[in-house]
Amino acid sequence: MTDPAWPDYRREVFGDPYEVWHTGADFGVLMERYRAGGDAVLDMLELGMAANDELAARGLEVIARSASPGSAEARRSATPVRVERMLRAASSSARGGFLVRVAEALFALTGDPALGDAIASALVQTPWTLQRMDAAIALVAFEPTRRIVDALATGVRADEYLLRYHSAGSLSHLAGGPRDVSTVPELAELIAAPRSGRPRRSDRKRWAAAADRLAAPFAGL
DSSP states (O other), rough: OOHHHHHHHHHHHHHOOHHHHHHOOHHHHHHHHHHOOOHHHHHHHHHHHHOHHHHHHHHHHHHHHOOOOSSSHHHHHHHHHHHHHHHHOOOOOOOHHHHHHHHHHHHHOOOHHHHHHHHHHHHHHHHOOOHHHHHHHHGGOOOOHHHHOOOOOOHHTTTSHHHHHHHHHHHHHTTSSSSOGSSHHHHHHHHHHSSSSSHHHHHHHHHHHHHHHHHGGGGTT
């Protein structure tokens, strides 16, 4: 059960939930409060983590990144131990979009490459398209593994265009190419169909061809 103090605090710090969803979260107020009284902010974020709120996990990541502009090792040493403890406690049961945000925050703090495989699993297993898109976008920060490449290739074959686009962009970037695959006309054409209506077998063949092409540089993994 969500502690009622968290939704009130969330609205107070980040604003109307619809606006946060629609325009994105601004962490400026959170960081002002953290600098003025870190423990009190962490108390509230802990309530958010207990509610599996992605915004709480993102808040912990922002705090970790603000601790040091350097490496993950430097951030880890400069960030309160409590932040990592909260993230690790959540990671054991996190699913879907919450898992993605927790793994991103832990990666910012620890640099552990195994967290990429956890995000890859979310991309494949999560039923919600927006959460799968978040996973595909997050994977651009990791070194490619077989699981990451296979998950992104699965995303390139998905029915939803934006999921195909972001999965293709991450795969392209990991191979040293452009993240915006709309700048590669032949790839853009393969993933764009259908222009309207339900996908046909020929469309799915185009998506598969794009996935195979983008995954080819990683054949040796």
